[in-house]
Amino acid sequence: MHRRTLIAGALLALAATVPAQARDNWPERPIRFIVPAAAGGTNDVLGRYIQEPLQKLLGQPVVMEYKPGAGGAIASQYVAQQPADGYTFLLHGSGLVTVPLVQSKPSYSAIKDFEPVSLLGSSPMVLMAHPSTAETLTQFVQQARAKPGSLEWGASALGGVGQLAMVAFHDAAGIRDMVMVPYPGAGPAAQALLSGQTKYMLSTPSSVTAGFVKEGRMRILGVSTAQRSPLLPDVPSISEAVPGYHTETWFGLVARTGTPPQVVSKLADAVAKVLAQPDIQQKFQAIYVVPKSGTQALGDIIRSDNALWEKVVKANHITMD
Template sequence: MLPRRTLLASLVFSLLGSTALAQDNWPSKPIKFIVPAAAGGTNDVLGRHLQEPLSKLLGQPVIMEYKAGAGGAIASQYVATQPADGYTFLLHGSGLVTVPLVQRKPLYDAMKDFVPVSLIGTSPMVLMTHPSTPATLKDFVDYARANPGKLEWGASALGGVGQLAMEAFHEAAGIKNMVMVPFPGAGPSAQALLAGQTKYMLSTPSSATRGLVAEGKMRVLGVSTARRSPLLPDVPSIGEVVPGYDTETWFGLVARTGTPQPVITRLANAIAQVVAMPEIQEKIRGVNVVPQSGTQALGDIIRKDNVQWAKVVKANNITMD
């Protein structure tokens, strides 16, 4: 009869060998990308652009599954409770970080429950204004500073990145006491701006935005990134008038903490190959996202967002509960 220590050592080596074998054979079944919103949003569109070429590279189907609600928290909590076996991933964006920061009882911890797999792309936010307000970024900021409480601004989601980015803009620009008007989504918020019910908002750019600007129904005065965006090269960066202001939205894939590193590395490498394809880059830019990839790049953005938005939430006592 084998000694107890020998039996335990054999069991450990057997388990390690089985785990290594499972990782070597990954993927051996379909992979799920959980989307924290209904079909048709930017996350979904980006995932569908990657879906077919990723399936070909990995040799298994990539399936999109939708779990909308609670600002993305339902989908995030779901993935955080799934087995860390490399078959269920979360295709999310900036809301992964902002939502638990504004919940009194968060359903998950963005920093502890997830690890980055790969960035897919980033997008600036744009400062959109009603034509009744000053026509240049500098003149608008000067007017807003000189007239505290005189302008209404739209928030497309309470506690969302648009609201947090606007509060950060106000603080950096020295703009005080403006009136926030919340709306259930970017569409209603944009309609209120067009009608003059609000005078400005921060949102991601779109083809509809470009059309409305061309018709003179709204203006785009600046992009939120530190430098001008390749998506809108003729639009100044807000930082050119408000030094230090720098924020952007992002889209990427994360996994539950504990997912084997070889699995993350292989999937990240596959995503990098797909994102580098010229036809995929064109499709990604078509939804106003700058194509990017990388595990470390996504991890750096998530950590930066967590620090930046936590400060804004605390300073402004923001909650969505």
Template sequence: MSILKKALGSDIVRAGLVIACAAAAALVLPQAARAQAFPSKPITIVVPYPPGGTTDALARLMQEPLQKQLGQVVLIENRPGASAVLGTKLVARAPADGYTLLFPNNGLVISPLVSKEASYAPLKDFVPVSLVSLQPMVLVINSAVPATTTQQFIDYAKARPGQIEYASAGPASFGQLSSELFARRSGIKLVHIPYKGQAPTTQAVLTGEVKMLLSTTSPQLNGFVKEGKLRMLGTGSPQASVLAPGAVPLNQTLPNFNLEVWFGLLAPAGTPRDVVTRLNDAIVKVLAQPEIKTSFEQAGALAASSTPEQFGARIAEEYANWTTVVKEAGIKPE
């Protein structure tokens, strides 16, 4: 009888193991099949800005090599409006299957802090896929200002509180927030002069309407510096950047002070992890290609991939930092 019980017990154990293995396989197989199948149709990358800008240009530079990596058509769809809010909300409401992606910049983090229309949460409504590019902010001044270093400019501004004007592309723009942060870290008081867009800000500092500008790098801006029409004092990149020739990192004067515009790829919240991994792998491989690095640099940006976790940490840190800046600057959502 005991032998029979042992035999039955062994059979039951074996049966249990078979069932457990089958159950585990049932859980794993759909994920494996989904990862292998994705993508099985075209992918749309939504750029929440008009055609022709840096964000749009970088997305289109990635388009063809990304198609080759994924084996599917990649469509670039411009959905501008309400300072990128319209396109961003469109992707937030899209199916979480990896076929509709968002390609924003830092505006993803800033808009919810300054716009009532931005009824989305960057850390809740999206899942990071990868950082794509970095573009350092640079500190430039009118050539008539008697300063050749960041510290000399800070000293000059401290001696003239409320007399140093700076330009930005508009209220609550990245340029304004960056300049307010610079002023607070430096202990100086600046006067904000808003303009409609980036091009007029460069003209303003050229003519002397304003004395200072924190702006993204560009071949045009570098040209004015080379000609001596503007003076570049520093770059917001952690180290010296090829995009800002000769500029000293601002963090050498203001420790841990880094200012960079980022561009990245995100998916709607709830997108399966294996799909995010597949997309991240493709992005990393594309951005590692020498020709893509060169094309990005010619567009005034650096190719820079990351893991989803690294990109998510960057978004979280910036959200906390800009929340403080907006509050201290007294900027109210409009």
């Protein structure tokens, strides 16, 4: 009996070491990055920039998969339900935090269901305006205050950071009763602005919008960061006309809660090495994203964003249901 007990104990101990060995040898098969939008968005572009160099460092393919819809909730809920084995990650941004805050029955929790792997970068938001509106940020704020309800503004996703950041801007600037028009993405929202269907919106800058500005089809009145952005040094900060206003978007990789810490650390280290490469930094900056890495840095942003946007949502009774 004693011999049988020893054998059984040895077998159990051996079985317990297998997961640890698997974690030490990670990755042993392709890794998936789930993108919460259609191909072509900023998340996707950033993922493709780091895809090849990550593959070289990790020795396994990095596969991009797209699960658009519901402001990113479909992709987020999908990853939250996958095995916590370190082979499925979510390449998301600020919407990871904002969307569940505006759902009456949240499909996931950004804090409870996910753990940070690495920040990828941050980007200022810009206040874009149709040429028929005021020429400067100060004039725009003054005219909007004077005429409540007179302008329409576009939101690229219900519950997205663009919507919540605009509501926060209105509150800080004393702008009242403007008409929100939601669109299924930044592209359609920008087209509505160009056609004059809406008069302003907050979104991340891009080479496309820079082209529209150069053509005189839209104006960029201000950036959302507390100080002027090095990416757009000639554009005033919104806080210059609306003191205290500050927000920015971020992009990063998260994993399902319970993912082995060795895996998180190894992937985070690989991402940091990739983001340190000069050519990668140039590619990020060309699409108005400041490259940044770090597991703790991403965790801090997620928690601070959750506290900030929860207050905005509750104070303004915002819901997407």
